[in-house]
Amino acid sequence: MQYLPQDDPVVAELIQREETRIENTLDLIAAENHSPLSVAEALGSIFNTKTIEGYPGKRFHAGCENADEVENLAIERAKELFGAEYVNVQPHSGTSSNLAVYFSVLKPGDRILAMSLPHGGHLSHGHQASITSKCFNFKHYTVNTETELLDYDQIREMALEFKPNMIVAGASAYPRLIDYQAMSEVAKEVGAYLLADVAHLGGLVAAGVIPSPVPHCDFVTFTCYKTMMGGRGGVILSREKYGAKLNRAIFPGCQGTSAVNMIAAKAVIFKLALEPEFKAIQQKTIENAHSLASELEKRGFRLVTGGTDNHQVIIDVTQKGVSGAKAEKVMESVGLIANRNMIPADADKKGSISGIRLGTAGITVRKMAEPEMAGIAALIDDTLKADGNREELDKVAERVLDLAGRFPVYK
Ligand SMILES: *Cc1c(COP(=O)(O)O)cnc(C)c1O
Secondary structure, three states: OOOHHHHOHHHHHHHHHHHHHHHHOEEOOOOOOOOOHHHHHHHOOHHHHOOOOEEOOEEOOOOOHHHHHHHHHHHHHHHHHHOOOEEEOOOOOHHHHHHHHHHHHOOOOOEEEEEOHHHOOOHHHOOOOOHHHHHOEEEEEOEOOOOOOEOHHHHHHHHHHHOOOEEEEEOOOOOOOOOHHHHHHHHHHHOOEEEEEOOOOHHHHHOOOOOOOHHHOOEEEEEOOOOOOOOOOEEEEEOHHHHHHHHHHHHHHHOOOOOHHHHHHHHHHHHHHOOHHHHHHHHHHHHHHHHHHHHHHHOOOEEHHHOOOOOEEEEEOHHHOOOHHHHHHHHHHOOEEOEEEOOHHHOOOOOOOOEEEEEOHHHHHOOOOHHHHHHHHHHHHHHHHOOOOHHHHHHHHHHHHHHHHHOOOOO
16 A cells, blocks of 8 residues: 555555454355455556446547456456356446346336245345345245255246246355256246346356356356455346347446446456466365365254355354354354355244355465365364353464464465
8 A cells, every 4th residue: 555544544554454354364254255466456446437338439428448448358358258148347246237137128017036035045136125126026936945955846836837027046145056957948938038146156157167057048147256256346148139238227227337447357357267277266166165064064063955066165053052143253253254144944933044154265265275174164163162261262263363374365
């Protein structure tokens, strides 16, 4: 930082403290990651000040030649990376990406079938607190309560009855792969559009370490800051035939001018994602999730769905005698940063949150591997056992600090 300490020492100090917090704790939040500092430089660049209503070559303000070039670059790189015909890099977030997809081909009041939030879905999939539910008529499918897995026959039955105009495949808390082929067969049978929301999985899909939804879906949305490692913002992938409608749905439909600094950061991460190191990180993220899951299972944790196929491991902590909220707090007190999450068993119990959702993206960027996954499983177990005993918790906190210190993020 060159100018900030002078102009605003308070904010400068907070940024410094945030860096220390990141270095000294383990980020196990599945919806976060550490980005390369080149991404931060693009995000913090003077592209931030350019107003760019419209699209490259068709702007509503002058002086857009560099912004046009960087947006075209981000689009071309994303097309190559994901094998998509059409790309929109302007969404401010995952939520605005989804909103724009809904409004591109649907009318207010149209029917959308999506995954229920307590079963792993997302607020922007028609939760009652989200504007999406006020604009469209949502119905929600669930996972099978025994297996905690998606049941495609049940989804098909609901679709036949509800006759949705669009189906959403995608989750924010589902540690398994989604069968996009099966979802597309259901969508075709009932004449619905299919949107895959791979907000969490962008990096894994880009690296080809899990199957891509792109060949099976009309629309794919993702965010750049989860496994994708690219800072804030969303992206829409689609077929060329929906391009004009999607363009209008983002601008002027759901957004005004986009953020050129975020678009530049997207261009940077898409370049890096085409390189072997990115693929290696994504592959390792999945391997680490497998090891973390099996180490936790050895320690008697019940894993939601019994395991993982992606970067998420969701544990039911009530078995260890604590609620999700309590576990989140006590883990935070020793530097293990994760979030409480509803699990399918909570769906019918008002206010109940029994899970902790863990993700291996951030710790993998720090170059942690199998031995560290065993160590982290032990740290989580010891933390929950020591709940209420400050002396024991302080010992765990020392071990977390030591582990974090051996795997720096930025230093
Ligand atoms: C994280 C997430 C989003 C939303 O992203 P924001 O950028 O926070 O709006 C959308 N869908 C799913 C499934 C997510 O997990």
